[in-house]
Amino acid sequence: MNMFPEVLNLYGDRGNIICLQKRCVWRGIEVNIFEYNLDSNKEILKNADIILLGGASDREQSIVYSHLLNLKELIKSLIEDGVVVLAICGGYQLLGEAYVDSSGRTIKGLHILDFITKAEGKRLIGNIIIETSLDVFPKTVVGYENHGGRTYHDYQPFGKVLKGYGNNGKDGFEGLVYKNVIGTYLHGPLLPKNPHIADFMLKKALERKYALNSSEFQKLDDTLEYMAHNKVKELYM
Amino acid sequence: MENIRLYIAILLGMIVKLMLKLFGKDATSAPGKIALKIYPGIMKEINKRSKLKILISGTNGKTTTNNIINWLIGNDKIVLSNLKGSNMANGIVSSFINNFRSSYDIACFEVDEGSLPVVTRYLKPDIFVTTNVFRDQLDRYGELDRVKELILSHIGQALAIINADDPNLVSFSVENKVFYSVDENLLSRKTNVTLDSRFCPLCNTKLEYLFYNVGHLGKYQCLVCGYKNPESRFVITNIREDLEGFVFDFVDRETGIHIENIRWKMGGVYNLYNVCAAISVAVLIGVEEKRIKERIETFENKLGRLEKKEVGGKKVIISLVKNPIGMSETLSVISQDPDPKAIVFILNDNAADGKDISWIWDADFDILCRIENIKALYFGGKRKEDMALRVKYSEYVLANFEFIDYKEELDKVFEQKDIEKVYILPTYTALFEVKKVVDDLSKRMG
DSSP, X not given: OEESTTTSOOXXXXXXXXXXXXXXXXXXXXXXXXXXXXXXXXXXGGGOSEEEEOOOOHHHHHHHHHHHHXXXXXXXXXXXXXXXXXXXXXXXXXXXXXXXXXXXXXXEOOOSSSOEEEEEEEEEEEEEEEEEOSSOSSOEEEEEEEEEEEEEOOSBOSEEEEESOTTTSSSSEEOEEETTEEEEOOBSXXXXXXXXXXXXXXXXXXXXXXXXXXXXXXXXXOHHHHHHHHXXXXXXX | OHHHHHHHHHHHHHHHHHHHHHTTOOOSSXXXXXHHHHOTTXXXXXXXXXXXXXXXXXXXXXXXXXXXXXXXXXTTSOEEEOTTOOOSHHHHHHHHHHTOOSOEEEEEEEOOGGGHHHHHHHOOOSEEEEOOOOOOOHXXXXXXXXXXXXXXXXXTTSEEEEXXXXXXXXXXXXXXXXXXXXXXXXXXXXXXXXXXOOXXXXXXXXXXXXXXXXXXXXXXXXXTTOOBXXXXXXXXXXXXXXXXXXXXXXXXXXTOOEEEEEEEOOOOHHHHHHHHHHHHHHHHTTOXXXXXXXXXXXXXXXXXSSEEEEETTEEEEEOOOOSHHHHHHXXXXXXXXXXXXXXXXXXXXXXXXXXXXXXXXXXXXXXXGGOOOEEEEEEESTTHHHHHHHHHTSSSOOOSEEEOOTXXXXXXXXXXXXXXXXEEEEOHHHHHHHHHHHHHHHHHHO
């Protein structure tokens, strides 16, 4: 389920959905992609196995905000039930309680999780490399971050920053993991160059839906994926 | 005192230029950089010495539009311009140093959106051409809305020539303006995937399109508030395709000027927008109709925007690609060519290319499936693996491909027996380097 792709699509995040789709198709897993748009029926969200929530510019984000607010309880119950969510940048910030902008104004979030984001000083921009807390191999995750907000929380982080800024440029952590939710600032887009994260999400979704044993999960030839992954490490670590 | 600083600045700029020339290096930026250090107000001089000032800004088409305008004006006027696309303050001042005179009839510059504040501080345009607003190197400018505001707020007192088919631009609250547009044609589409801008700038409702020409450029309307394309004064219409490009009419609805059957040798609907903007400027500054037709028909692109060369009996087409829409449109142009071919993608992530290369995921690579006779794909540049990965995740089946060092191994491509054409698609910093390599190979291999 790609949430509001007409609006919440920034910095190539479309690549994440392309990646998940292809990696299912290559394994012979049937996949249906739904775009949840401003005029979509709430019911279709109930059957989602994976939800992608991207970010957008302030103006565009405000367009979808009121729609998302109507879905708050539903999304919350889906998350508690273990649905897989990838929330990036503005989408990640929306999961929290609030965003405090540079003039001190508070913009409410969905408040599905307890954390806040504050706008502080200059934007944090550049290549980023982290060591993830997830049980995957390799441990590194590479991407590109570009955000003005600083996020502070006590949840499990998505990873430890090896290079770049992460959540706030101070505490050395990036993103958030809660149940099967990954919140992160990593664009790039995230999944194509980090196939282990893409597969982690797919496995979790399949386990939840079909109680799949992970040994049944076919391995793909990811030579090219890891060449791109390693190039970022080589150039920017 | 200011005068002394000016002349020292120019003198040092010229020395830098001579040194660079001596070592066969490009002098489109460094002379200006040093001159600006010594005398930051040097652009005031350009302003003072130029009778008419034209600025061109927007995401795509700046360099092509600037080159067409210069070509339309011709040699009987003294024109100062940054034809090679070096469009930040350094580049503009470099062009002044490289072509230093006491006065100019016309100064015509393309200006990088991010450089508008510093450039327009000193350089006050009479005419301001806006091409379009697309997603570009977002790590420099922030999101689309901010780019829009950047352009809007720096038009000043100029007469704005605005693309009516870009819904982002017409909402500009600019007083002194005329619009231009490109009519529906054979290549217009009813649907589109690479869209940057889908919402009404006035009421945020999703815009409905009658047709798309390029990305979000087209005929649009908002069903809620009634916002739609404004009436254009300048229009390219009656567009037909022929073997070499397009044939079209240009109409000025205010004066009734109607130039028929203009032949234009470059492909790509996006180029029609550049031509339309350029002819609009020419009409406004009094270039004759007959001359406009002649000149448009003899325009040749020398700057890597679909530039044609020949190496070892194979045609080489080099086209700069720097954002999703440019990539999608270039692939569309290639899809009209049935000849056996190789395509070379070169992706760098230096500052001038945009350090964030995620834009390649917003481009429509599925178009590759519609291109006949691709014999091989090559990937070069600092981020070649990312480019190959992008193609792997398109609908095109990535099988026959190779990584190459585009500075050292490009000859390999031309040695391939089964091809007649080589398309090279570099990002900005690779463009000049790859052109030099192709020129050298052309001399060596004929």
